[in-house]
Amino acid sequence: MSASKPKLSPNVGVHPAYHKEATSAKPIEVMPLPPLLRVSMSQHLGKPALPVVKKGDTVLRGQVIGEAAGFVSAAVHAPTSGAVKDVAEAPTAGGIMALAVDIAPDGRDAWAPAVEENRRKRADLLARLRDDPAAARKEVVAAVADAGIAGMGGAGFPTHVKLSPPPDKPIETLIINGAECEPYLTADDRLMVERAAEIWQGALIIQAALGAKRVRVAVENNKPRAAAAMGAAVADSAGDCAVVMLETMYPQGAEKQQILAILGREVPSGGLPMDVGVVVENVGTALAVRDAVVNGRPLTERVTTVTGPCVAEPKNVLARLGTLYSDLVAFCGGFARPPCKIVSGGPMMGLAQSGLDVSTAKTTSGLVALPRELVGAFVSMPCISCGRCVEACPSGLMPCELSQMLEAEDYEAAAGCNVADCIECGCCAYVCPARRPLVQHMRRGKAWVAAQRRKP
Amino acid sequence: MGITIAVLTLGGAGLVCALILVVADRFFAVHEDPRIETLTALLPGVNCGACGFGGCVEYARALLAVVGATPANLCPAGGAETAHAVAAMLGIEAGATDKKVALVLCGGDSARAPRRFLYNGVADCAAAHAVGGGDKLCRHGCLGYGSCARVCPAGAVEITAGQLALVHADLCIGCGACVKTCPRKLIRMIPAGRTIHVLCNSPEKGPAVKKACQVGCIGCTLCAKLAPEAIQMNGFLAAVDYARELDNQEVVDKCPTHCIVRR
Amino acid sequence: MSAEPAAVSLIVSSSPHAHSGASVRRIMLDVIIALVPALAVGLYLFGWNALRLVVVCVSACVLIEALCRKAMGRDPGVGDLSAVVTGVLLAFNLPPALPGWMAVIGCVFAIAVAKQIFGGLGYNPFNPALVGRAMLLVSFPVHMTTWAVPARLASVLEPARTAVDAVTMATPLGWAKTSLSAGNALPLALDSVATAWEFFAGFKPGCIGETSGLALLIGAAYLLYRRCIGWQTPVFFVGAVAVFAAILWRVDPARNLHPVFHVLTGGVMIGAFFMATDMVTSPVTRAGMAVFGAGCGVITMLIRAWGGYPEGVSFAILLMNAVTPLINKATRPRVFGHGRRK
Numbered sequence A: 001m002s003a004s005k006p007k008l009s010p011n012v013g014v015h016p017a018y019h020k021e022a023t024s025a026k027p028i029e030v031m032p033l034p035p036l037l038r039v040s041m042s043q044h045l046g047k048p049a050l051p052v053v054k055k056g057d058t059v060l061r062g063q064v065i066g067e068a069a070g071f072v073s074a075a076v077h078a079p080t081s082g083a084v085k086d087v088a089e090a091p092t093a094g095g096i097m098a099l100a101v102d103i104a105p106d107g108r109d110a111w112a113p114a115v116e117e118n119r120r121k122r123a124d125l126l127a128r129l130r131d132d133p134a135a136a137r138k139e140v141v142a143a144v145a146d147a148g149i150a151g152m153g154g155a156g157f158p159t160h161v162k163l164s165p166p167p168d169k170p171i172e173t174l175i176i177n178g179a180e181c182e183p184y185l186t187a188d189d190r191l192m193v194e195r196a197a198e199i200w201q202g203a204l205i206i207q208a209a210l211g212a213k214r215v216r217v218a219v220e221n222n223k224p225r226a227a228a229a230m231g232a233a234v235a236d237s238a239g240d241c242a243v244v245m246l247e248t249m250y251p252q253g254a255e256k257q258q259i260l261a262i263l264g265r266e267v268p269s270g271g272l273p274m275d276v277g278v279v280v281e282n283v284g285t286a287l288a289v290r291d292a293v294v295n296g297r298p299l300t301e302r303v304t305t306v307t308g309p310c311v312a313e314p315k316n317v318l319a320r321l322g323t324l325y326s327d328l329v330a331f332c333g334g335f336a337r338p339p340c341k342i343v344s345g346g347p348m349m350g351l352a353q354s355g356l357d358v359s360t361a362k363t364t365s366g367l368v369a370l371p372r373e374l375v376g377a378f379v380s381m382p383c384i385s386c387g388r389c390v391e392a393c394p395s396g397l398m399p400c401e402l403s404q405m406l407e408a409e410d411y412e413a414a415a416g417c418n419v420a421d422c423i424e425c426g427c428c429a430y431v432c433p434a435r436r437p438l439v440q441h442m443r444r445g446k447a448w449v450a451a452q453r454r455k456p
Numbered sequence B: 001m002g003i004t005i006a007v008l009t010l011g012g013a014g015l016v017c018a019l020i021l022v023v024a025d026r027f028f029a030v031h032e033d034p035r036i037e038t039l040t041a042l043l044p045g046v047n048c049g050a051c052g053f054g055g056c057v058e059y060a061r062a063l064l065a066v067v068g069a070t071p072a073n074l075c076p077a078g079g080a081e082t083a084h085a086v087a088a089m090l091g092i093e094a095g096a097t098d099k100k101v102a103l104v105l106c107g108g109d110s111a112r113a114p115r116r117f118l119y120n121g122v123a124d125c126a127a128a129h130a131v132g133g134g135d136k137l138c139r140h141g142c143l144g145y146g147s148c149a150r151v152c153p154a155g156a157v158e159i160t161a162g163q164l165a166l167v168h169a170d171l172c173i174g175c176g177a178c179v180k181t182c183p184r185k186l187i188r189m190i191p192a193g194r195t196i197h198v199l200c201n202s203p204e205k206g207p208a209v210k211k212a213c214q215v216g217c218i219g220c221t222l223c224a225k226l227a228p229e230a231i232q233m234n235g236f237l238a239a240v241d242y243a244r245e246l247d248n249q250e251v252v253d254k255c256p257t258h259c260i261v262r263r
Numbered sequence C: 001m002s003a004e005p006a007a008v009s010l011i012v013s014s015s016p017h018a019h020s021g022a023s024v025r026r027i028m029l030d031v032i033i034a035l036v037p038a039l040a041v042g043l044y045l046f047g048w049n050a051l052r053l054v055v056v057c058v059s060a061c062v063l064i065e066a067l068c069r070k071a072m073g074r075d076p077g078v079g080d081l082s083a084v085v086t087g088v089l090l091a092f093n094l095p096p097a098l099p100g101w102m103a104v105i106g107c108v109f110a111i112a113v114a115k116q117i118f119g120g121l122g123y124n125p126f127n128p129a130l131v132g133r134a135m136l137l138v139s140f141p142v143h144m145t146t147w148a149v150p151a152r153l154a155s156v157l158e159p160a161r162t163a164v165d166a167v168t169m170a171t172p173l174g175w176a177k178t179s180l181s182a183g184n185a186l187p188l189a190l191d192s193v194a195t196a197w198e199f200f201a202g203f204k205p206g207c208i209g210e211t212s213g214l215a216l217l218i219g220a221a222y223l224l225y226r227r228c229i230g231w232q233t234p235v236f237f238v239g240a241v242a243v244f245a246a247i248l249w250r251v252d253p254a255r256n257l258h259p260v261f262h263v264l265t266g267g268v269m270i271g272a273f274f275m276a277t278d279m280v281t282s283p284v285t286r287a288g289m290a291v292f293g294a295g296c297g298v299i300t301m302l303i304r305a306w307g308g309y310p311e312g313v314s315f316a317i318l319l320m321n322a323v324t325p326l327i328n329k330a331t332r333p334r335v336f337g338h339g340r341r342k
């Protein structure tokens, strides 16, 4: 039950230069506590959390400092013990402002008593999951919600929401996503190599919580060590569990494309994986779930790949949430040469930064500093109809045509041509010889469609 | 011989087409209230949609559908003149018309308000605003990519050399299209003919505004003290209350950042 | 070595932040490289005359493009090399002995009328080089159908040399057409592999760049390797010509040329691999490329078999250019998650 033969996503996508070698062999390094942690209340998709501490409070690690503002939201916890210096607006990686709690670590890094309590309370949860899953499921979902876990692959969708499918959508398959198809990033790769057993335990917990029959661990075949490690972890599990080797291709890590590659099922337009009986969780998320259920620990740290030709010593860093990008970069030796673009996340879907005053969030899979020669600026030349974008688009769209409609601000036409089905993977703009900002056009179209839908 | 055939064929084809057109015109003609045309002619014909209908013809149709149900004063572009003409034709009340014009509440051009980063992408304000929150250091100021200028049916909005939108009040027809399109919501409709304005939209505190812009309102409240009737403080931002008269040169002269102007 | 980069030196844009490195200029450069073998054959067969036309066309196209852009107040924009490609392709579609000034008129038409009036590269609905050629063909029918005798000639074509005039002769297609319309029998037949080979290598009168299928194929292989063209267009183009010609030949071998002749003579090879594959004026979808290629092939054969001109490749491609937007619409790919449900 280990690695099976490579599978392809249906022949669409691109093969970018991966540049993973800078960090793929480097063990995860634990970053010492920085002098300040700026913990944003908006680290996930959905409503920002509501801060429940104020300037002058002292907090312990794992203590709730932001409460989830509704179901599609996630709680935020103090990443270490220390004093709250301020609660004020700070920029997020997306460039907008959101409330953040500034914490000056006291160096003790003491856990809140609630963590130990939770651990004891959940000590027999694993056993109960096995014996009486129906009753224990709710507890797992509650534990995940308490821990403030949000999709750690980059999208940041609150995990407890994914783990609570409506009763009419039975989940058959759980996919643990270790594809990590973004260039440069190796955080998930290293996690799988170093902590395969724990990830797998997390996967089994999620499987039990969902009542899924099948578990697949998806790994691209450019990560043989990760696949081997996961294979070994999966080996002694009973049931329908396997590691699937995916052909290395971008966007193999995109949920819907991955489901198609592994199960041959196509999530309907506008639908969710649960519509075809599937839930996809990132490997980091699985690890976080395990930590919450087994150790009672909320999400307070994550592995981030700090890399790119401009970073002096590229590393996989285990950093506390709230660590400023400037501290991350300093931990990696600073910049060897001035970057021209700094990307939070991977270069295909990440967010370009205007500075390093943003802090690490649950979604920060990487920080990539690119020099001028690697930054392909958009120039918005007219489309030369080469058709490369059409060929590359995994959603089956015609980005050339759509971008022209959107350039002319003909939103209705673009909506009619299914602009809403764009997954913003960036394949089209990656291959476009006219260097058109295709994805940005798509986003404008999608924003318009979303606004139309909101209208009564 | 050849030429005769050619002339005959082409002529014949033309004749057949003409016949078809004549027949179509006779039998498929849509009979419309002829007053719609007359009424449309009274409207300015800019099709800006400010009346709430999909263009001038639609407004004319609505006016005629149930006479008196739709007010005659809905066209800001036409103003009082149009309202009276329409009212006279339909025999209804003209209603009140106050000419309004748009005002861009930002004076921070590129010489006075620095940028945070080099934006690379679609030259459109909403698009730029969605990338990293917009490239201007001030998060409330005009981005200057001209979305408002593009939607203005009257060509009244100029993007200055300093990458700042500027509404020419004399050209503005008051349709409000620019107000709706601005992603930073810094265009306001104000009564026409007013001369003194606070050109800032930033609610931030003084030091933050100072860092981001040389001509931003720092919330010193001086103007509100000098003209307490007509200028109010909204938090840290002074705002002219256009419902009241304001002709106080002192506020213009004394504003420490010169964000109050006479125009 | 500081952790904080200098102020406002960072570029911020929408994703993706990586790029494949492809550029319009590189694509045009690839096309130019791919045209070199055919140019070499053209120079060998037609000598300095051919070189003269290529130089005239390329310089005229580049110059006119720069002037147009300047007149329209845009940057000169010749750096993308597309004007060079148009110049070479136009020259390749001209008879070697055409007076230079006529070629210049063709260039003006190709660049100014067919391309820049529509807004420049990317907006032109018709292949500029072909518009230039079509315009010349209509304006100067005699010059455009006067063919220089190449340095080497396939043996079956020897009888086509006219005694009166030792420097010009008819193209194989022209020879066949005049002979048939005069009520005579087909003057040439594909009697051996050797003949086919001579045709393939290019030993026949014709336009500068179109005679050698071999040279064109070498270039096309490079373009395919560089992924500058899709295989669908040329394969379906040539395939449609071959099938159509085979049917005609089957029906009446006495009055129709062998399908191999049809494929290897005239502009089919250059048309299929270099003109119909022009990105701007051909469909963007793979299925569309196939439809487009097949359409070009069929129209070419319709003109050759029943039209007034002996050759129809240029007009066929121009006609198909006109329906490219329709083909694009009709061959939109299936959008992920639509239709098929499992």
Ligand code: SF4
Pocket (backbone or CB within 6 Å): A392, A393, A394, A395, A396, A397, A399, A421, A422, A423, A424, A425, A426, A427, A428, A429, A438, A439, A442
């Ligand atoms: S159109 Fe959207 S889904 Fe298609 S390649 Fe571009 S970004 Fe990806």
Ligand code: SF4
Pocket (backbone or CB within 6 Å): A382, A383, A384, A385, A386, A387, A388, A389, A390, A399, A400, A403, A428, A431, A432, A433, A434, A435, A436, A438, C284
């Ligand atoms: S890749 Fe760029 S140039 Fe090519 S068809 Fe798409 S948008 Fe046009």
